[in-house]
Amino acid sequence: QVQLVESGGGLVQAGGSLRLSCAASGRTFSRYGMGWFRQAPGKEREFVAYISKIGGSTYYADSVKGRFTISRDNAKNTLYLQMNSLKPEDTAVYYCAAYTSGVVTTTDGVAYWGKGTLVTVSS
Numbered sequence: 001q002v003q004l005v006e007s008g009g010g011l012v013q014a015g016g017s018l019r020l021s022c023a024a025s026g027r028t029f030s031r032y033g034m035g036w037f038r039q040a041p042g043k044e045r046e047f048v049a050y051i052s053k054i055g056g057s058t059y060y061a062d063s064v065k066g067r068f069t070i071s072r073d074n075a076k077n078t079l080y081l082q083m084n085s086l087k088p089e090d091t092a093v094y095y096c097a098a099y100t101s102g103v104v105t106t107t108d109g110v111a112y113w114g115k116g117t118l119v120t121v122s123s
Helices: none
Strands: 004-007 010-013 018-024 033-039 046-051 058-060 068-073 078-083 092-099 110-113 117-122
Touching (some): 018 033, 018 117, 033 068, 033 078, 046 078
Parallel strands (some): 010 117
Antiparallel strands (some): 004 018, 092 110
């Protein structure tokens, strides 16, 4: 089992940057593809970014491509999301996810979730 704890959220002005972190418990972090999802008020949870087990492959939602960067440090059991050029529409609770199977852009293959961290982007 994997426990995930996000941090790094907060309030930022449009155009600013934040870096989210997700600390994973246990020794099996490197066995999982990892990702970030987000959920805005009144909306469904949506895919943001994915990174493969050893970080060789990444994939992004079109809405964040070129602005967000996902990375991981398997030695530190930590996942990151660097968010630049933030927009008000990026406001959401951001969730860390560990996949076991499935299409990475959906929640179907996610086995473990963090509790989320709130990002608010003011205009």
